Amino acid sequence: MYQPAEDSFLICDAVAKLKNLNNKKILEMGSGSGVIAEALINNHVDEKNLTLVDINLEAIKNLKQKFPKSKVVRSDLFKKIHGKFDLIIFNPPYLPTDKKEDKESKLATAGGKIGSEIINRFLKQANTYLEKNGKIILLTSSLTKRIDWQDYEKKILEEKKIFFEELVVWELTKY
Template sequence: MTTAGALMAAAAARLRAAGVPDPARDARLLLAHAASVDAGRVTLIAPEEVAPEIAERFERLVSLRAVRVPVSQLVGARAFYGRDFKVSRDVLDPRPETETLIELALGAPFARVLDLGIGSGCILVTLLAERKEATGLGIDLSEGACLQASANAMVHGVAARADIRQSDWFDAVEGRFDLIVSNPPYLAADEMADVAPELRDHEPRIALTDGADGLSAYRTIAAEAQGYLTATGRVLVEIGWQQGDAVQEIFRRAGWGDVHLAHDLGGRARVVRAANPA
């Protein structure tokens, strides 16, 4: 039998050779999942021998990670804003940069929120979990994404306050909202060849790119969202780090007021905020 430490070292070397970023971390997370232990305890079991069935499970996980299947899909979850969200190939991984949108959203009161392109549900579910009196509607073109978001709403105890529907943007949306949020597909078609294999090959293409210039979703939101917003409501949209000027211009040309750009902790343009004109 082989020790946990030896297995992790061999796996890290294999993942490094495959070009996987941070291979030691991934080896540790995958072994924790295979052994059903907390990731923080993996180093404690490093000197221990690993049972054959765990070693075999770990080998399968490492093989999949070596062909760039995301760790979150292999373990079935990804942490976001202090909560674990279930993920699958039907949705994008929740990512730390999206927490910038969450912080901005929580910076002002809201009673009713609309999430356009709900995906895993990480945005809507987090906002409802943080604001216990709020209700929300989440829409997505993908039925699989709607099912995944519904599951996460159940896990985090907000399902009774979250209405999740399959919809092509505003088609199934009714009523008005204090807050409209979206992390839409913003990669241009010609950018897809350069993205990481984890995204390009294993996450839903329709959630990554509009197949055009990466700005189509913003044009739709800017053109239609005012009809669904309360008089004092606001829109927050996540953007690609080079899209700040273009997205702000789209909203200004559509007649929005108070259009501003916010940056993430890394200093990159991340969210455009807009409100109804005064």
């Protein structure tokens, strides 16, 4: 399970600034420890309106315990997701795969050979699950190469330079 770090906190900063979320249906992909879900609840989101998704069984057990009123789903991206959402949030694994990294750690941090494979799968599928006028909040890194933005209009919500990379939180909408 991914432990919160600078990227998680940057998304939390962006989420804290979002307005009118109280009656919105929200999906958080890759919920991990639940730190972003907590930021949403602190921003007046009703826990019942949250769908929390992760591929990691340990994360799922933790999320069910921490957020008993939320829908918690173990899924590889959208495979087991039904319905549409007003907001989809994703702090994806975005680093290029490191062959020395253990399997558990790779699930949380590695986005594929060049870092964008999981992001590109997500972007290709996400529009199907967005309500009309829905939005996506997505974090990327300057280390992630060749992101296929599909037909999304992009707006930067937050950015931060840390160590050897720049993190950006994007708001995406369909044209």
